Amino acid sequence: MLFSIFRYLLAVSSMVFSLFAIGVSPGYTAPLIGSYTDKVPVGDIVPGADSYGQIRTDIPVVPALKGGTVVGWVFLTSDFVSTTGYSGKPIHTLVGIDQDAVLTGVRLVKHSEPIVLIGIPDSKIKAVTAKYAGLDLKAEAAAGGSAHDLDIISGATVTIMVIDDSIVRSGLKVARALGLGGLKEKTIAAGPVKIVDPDKREISDWQTLTGDGSVRRLSVDVAQINEAFRAQGDPKAIARPEPGPDTDTYIDMYLALVDVPSIGLSLLGEADYRNLMSRLKEGDHAIAVMGRGRYSFKGSGYVRGGIFDRIHLIQDDVAVRFHDRQHARISQIVADGAPAFTEMDLFVIPADSGFSPVKDFRLQLLVQRAIGAIDKAFLTFDLGYQLPQGYLKTIAPAAQAGDTGQPASSFAATSDEDKAAAQALWMRIWKDRKVDVAILASAIGLLTLVFFFQMQVTRHERFTFWFRIAFLVFTLVWLGWMQNAQLSVVNVLAFFSSVTTHFSWDAFLMDPLVFLLWFSVAAALLFWGRGAYCGWLCPFGALQELTNRLAKLCRIPQWELPWGLHERLWPLKYMIFLALFGLSLYSLDVAEHYAEVEPFKTAIILKFQRAWPFVTFVVVLLAAGLFVERFYCRYLCPLGAALAIPARLRMFDWLKRYRECGNPCQRCAKECMVQAIHPEGNINANECLNCLHCQVLYQHDQKCPVCIKKAAKRRRFEVQTGLVKPDAASNAPAPAE
Structure with a gap:
């Protein structure tokens, strides 16, 4: 029996865990460009071309032909770079390039960004992407990828930045690999190289650090920011100048490379520096960014989307955008003489970014100014950084083939490298979110104890009621709105879509809280059914129940549908699921689009910050739930x-029942919040949400007729035997109707 249970749990866990991740196939992955060239005419990407050639075997590019002669090349950005945006998925852009390293055409062919879902037309993003035609990659190579101006759309800042990064970086890779425009691949020098000296650990004060360049500064006052927007020429931005005295500080920002021992120890102190280094994996680096003034270098976008959209690091053609999992706050700057800052933060530069601490880099600050209800104007400022030579030492390179002038770049990491990088990433994420993991694990553990000892817990009606209310508030506020840990039917559809590919555990270990939730679902399906999640751990379910509780306090009438109608409405959700499943067999993208029948994204993930049709849909569902509890x-x-x-x-x-339940007693059936109890008394496990209210009634000596009769019989016996006086027995409650 135990072996069967264990085997079942493993099987269900494997299935349920994979519900929210499409596995990554190990080994060689075929270029994706072949999936898109038949959808976009070659003339739209390379003007004048009349046909595509064959995909090259060494580089995932396709020649654009005119009368059989190569006039350009076509590539897909996601074949070369894996930069991701809010969705966590690459953005696929088809790009054409000529022999002079100039982009001839750009077409956004696929993305999973939620830009359309927040009211930004997809056509607007595609129009901005198309403007990259004419971009000269020779100039970009010389300027480190910043020779052009970003055309940013308000509300889609990160998405535009990701598209820009993927186009420029992949374009430079292709141009160098093919030798277009005279560009050549980077080579590894064969001579001595410089590295950070790990033994140099001198402590310096603030004045010394800023004086020798260990800490770099960007300072902009009100007059300078107003002048910068005037120079940009946008009349709307000029008409809304920053108010206040010209000499007031707009932003005073400082930058330091703090994984360098001397700098990190001087700024962070011994304990915090040690904590930082224990967090970093091999090859990782970290910068400290400190600021004060009116403008925040962090903003609030990272709270909603997890990406810091106001700063990113640039080194040559490497661009690093920071996610919330790469961020930590600094408690204090310990260097003597350091000024007071309003923001002090650490950002981790991952090892696979290609960043080198011995080379110059810059931190680019995006400044935005509101010019309308939703429109904004943008400017960028660069804070350059060069690590002082005193922190470096020269070593002889190891005797490797790559040290003799061999090309340093490759187009795709090997499967082993991908696997190692993915494993390192999810392990770091789990370590960074260990507090969140502990909180959720404790909540699940507590709920498990409640289910195992439900008879003891439900003896106390008032305690059970307030415990449930408190747990639902926790689920809605912390688990849902703060952590965005809301499961979705899209996860289920993704599982069925992935059955033809090899499954990767690394893919779904990236989100610790969702992993724990699916594990709890797997266990609950064995022990209690779906109600453990749907009734206790679903944030939108909690929102429905709490709003219905408020409706009852306001004496809003509650509607109980006739049993026949209620029973016939049950299949609707199964029909919706089967329809979505059928669509997913045709196209997962189409199914995900129609999965908007789920209000979770609007109400929980985006917290109602969406276009009005989506918000209206959720409001209608919640309004229905005010009259019919848990309507959705x-x-x-x-x-x-x-x-x-x-x-x-x-x-x-687990749920206890009496033989009298349903015949004649209907108390539990009438009080069940989702009418999951049939008139004959049996509980429909498919519909039950495990709220445990029926178990409260099961033991209630003033509401359950069986308990009342037992109590009356016991009192009569006590009177007859003289254990109690007859007056006490007369106070026994009458059986409920």
Whole structure:
């Protein structure tokens, strides 16, 4: 029996864990460009070309032919770089390039960014992308990828930056590999090389650090920022100058490379520096950014999307954008004489970014100014950084083939490198989020104890009620709105889409909280069915129930649908799930689009910050839930339907019932919040949300007729035996109707 349970749990866990990640196939991955060349005419990418050639075997590029002669090349950005945006997925852009390293055409062919979902037309993003035609990569190579101006769309800052980064970096790789425009691949020098001296650990004060360039500064006052927007020439931005005295500080920002021992120890102190270095993996680096003034270099975008959209690091054609998982706050700057800052933060530069601490780099600051209700104007400022030579030492290079002038770049990492990088990344994420993991694990553990000892817990009606309210508030506020840990039917569809590929554990270990939730779902399907998640750990379910509680306090009438109608509405959610599943067999993208029938993204992930049709849809569902408790969960939720199907394998029945339940007593059936109890008394496990209210009634000596009769019989016995006086027995409650 135990072996069967264990084997089942492993099988269900493997299935459920994979519900939210498409596995990455190990080994060689075929170039993706072949999937898009038949969808875009070659003349749209390389004007004058009349046909595509064959994909090269050494580089994933396709020649653009005119009468059989090569007139340009076509490539897909995601074949060369894996820069991701809010969605966590690469943005696929088809790019044409001529023999002089000038882009001839750019077409955005696929993305998973939520820009359309927040009211920005997809056509607007495609129009901005198309403007990259004519970009001269020779100038970009000379300027480190910043010879052009970004055309940023308000509300899609990160998406535009990611598109820009992927076009420029992949274009430079292609141009160098093909020798276009005289560009050549970078080579590894054969002579002595410089590295950071790990033994140099001198402590310096603030004046010394800023004086020798260990800490670099960018200072902009009100007059300078207003002049910069005037020089840009946007009349709307000019009409809205920054108010206040010209000499007021707009932003005073400082930058330092703090994984360098002397700099890190001087700024952070021994304890914080040691903590930083224990967090960094081999090859990682870290910068400290400190600021004060009116303008924040962090902003608030990272709170919603997890990406810091106001700063990014640039070194040659390497661009590093920082995510919240690469960020930590600095408690204090310990260097003597350091000024007071309003913002002090650490940002980790990952090892696979290609960053070198011995080369010059710059931190680019994006400054925005509101020029309308939603429109903004943008400027960029660069804070350059060069590590002082005193922190470096020269060593002889190791005797390797790559040290003799061999090309240093490659187009795609090997599967082993990808696997190692992915493993290092998820391990770092888990370490960074260990507090969040501990909180959720504790909550799941507490809920598990409640389920195992439900009879003891539900003896106390008031305690059970307030415990449930508190847990639902935790689920909605912390798990949902703060951590965005909301499961979705899209995860289920992704699983079925991935059955033809090899599964990778690394892919779904990237989100620790979602991993723990799916593990709890796997266990719950065996022990309690879908109700453990749907009734307790679903943030949108918690939102529905809490708003309904408020409605009851406001004496809003509650509607109980006739049993016949109620029972016939149950299949709706299964029909919705099957329709989405059928669409996913045709196209996962189409299915994900129609999965907007789930209100989770609007209400929980984006916190109602979406276009009005989506918000209206959620408001209508919540309004229905004010009158019919858990309306969406009862009749429309495809995720609930998807979980109910494997929940049929549930091996235990924990909810206690009397023979009298349903005949004649209907108390539990009438008080069940989702009407999951049939008139004849049995509980429909597919619909039950495990709220435990029926177990409260099961033991209630003033509401359950069976308990009341037992209590009355016990009192009569006590009176007859003289254990209590007859007056005490007369106070016994009458059986409930």
